[in-house]
Amino acid sequence: MTTTPARPAAPVAEGALSDERFEELVAPLRREIFAHCYRMTGSVQDAEDLVQETYLRAWRAMHTFEHRSSLRTWLYRIATNTCLTHLESRKRRPLPTGLGQPAADPAREPQPDHDRTWLEPLPDALVWGTEPADPATETVTRDNVRLAFVTALQHLTAQQRAVLLLREVLQCSAAETAEALGLTVAGVNSTLQRARAQVARLGEEAADAPAPDLDDPRTRERLAAYVAAFESYDIPGIVRLLADDVVWEMPPFPEWYEGPTQIGTLIGTWCPASRAGDMRLVAAGTANGLPVYGLYMRGEDGVHRAFHVQQVQLRPDGVTHVVAYFDTALFAAFGLPETWHRDDSRSATV
Template identity: 70%
Template structure:
């Protein structure tokens, strides 16, 4: 009979944690709506697992054990914290673009999740990878923020990780009946939120590439009319940490014309930054009075099969975001030409 020692568990933990890290980050991101918090919570998960190695009896897989720890780490973290919203989820109507937007830094806003954080390495199971990609779509994660922390945990364990009611109950200290009733309430809340379909057109589709190239050209030429033509008539435009959001291509055009600091062609550079939450991302650099293009916002762009853009989120927390997406703080056309921007994946 083979005896499993603490050393054996810790050796397996080192290997298993490395392989499961992307999935754990995705799980904690779904729970919190923040990639920064998710990365911290995954590290805390590892620390707790390391310390509790002598309590691992092998009754469940190491993967299940890690997710159980991660879920409870998230629940502890979320105690007393408010949800992370997007501007359109605050309950106020679309804003008037004639009024100057004002930042609200008191709100902990949702954050975009770079796909490279999760899939820099091939997934061990393609089926698991597909489910994870679907479950980090922004609309889904935003809808989760309307649930209580325990409802999020139950919904994710049961419907994303496909745990049984008994496994979920054991992980969360609930009864099976409690898990089932919590899941029912969570599903009802998600149905009420009815997240908008945000499945983008495939980025490797030639029509999508043409659309994104035209989008970049329109911004770099500061051609507002061209930008508006590329937007869906009912486009949604958001700009965290600004609580205002805008609906409709004409309104977005007026917003850009009125409040964008650019004054003409060449003032903006729009640099591909891979994908985030499954949609193309771009770093936007604005030319200052000294002629230097500096980080201004990071855009997530939803291309549709119809050949237009249905949604844009322009994130303004540039210091953290540009570093996370591997973008420089300053864009120099000559210096960057030798390296090139990140590809649209």
């Protein structure tokens, strides 16, 4: 997908448009429409498909565009309704901590739940590319795609998500939101109130946790120590790097774990590794503003194969949250190979 910085779209001329002219008009908006679809669905693959469907619908309906709103607002209206149609027959995508159950006993073997669809991480490169963003052109911010916020959205109904995003993220008026969703202004206001209350009930203190500063040498040092502890299979070392309130979750396993000791027991009991060198962590950029690593596990044949993708949150006092996504299809999304070799030029640092 394009990573062209968002900029004001040119006015739409009357009459039929060529494919080239249509793409010229809508291409600058693609990345923010993609981010919007991701927030609505919690899935990168679904978001990519929905962006394509949005642009197809927009192309077919361009002759109906009446210039009463901006092209950007018109596209968001199409994208939102495309997402709502998509979500009619689909369940929400939670993380294990969102299932309402207490922290699990690490002595019990985790059991995967493949019947449930789970929240997916958003590779930052899909939205911002590899170049630093220009704050003057930013319409999608790290804050409005942060993991805790997207996780909280999954607890809302599809309509509540749409209203909250249009009103508070995109700054649409109540009247614009009502027109986009076929609601009354009073309906929009009451839906927004319920959505805000639900998000607040889920705990906005977690959503407000700042992303780590990956340019800070101390942050890089802590992440390097974390990688080294895993690659050395140093469980006491891993435990020492975890904050007292650390949470560990690993979809599609519905169990989640809390506290350094419990997580150390989980890794020591159920991780297939048994000695130093069994695991390799390869830096894969960032997702939802957080550092990401591809973890490769050594098999009996000596080959390190894709095992899971880790998304790591940390504070000065240690790692506070790890989501280990046991979906090896995500390796391709982060540009990672299926196997790791000793001569791989990738660094395990951020």
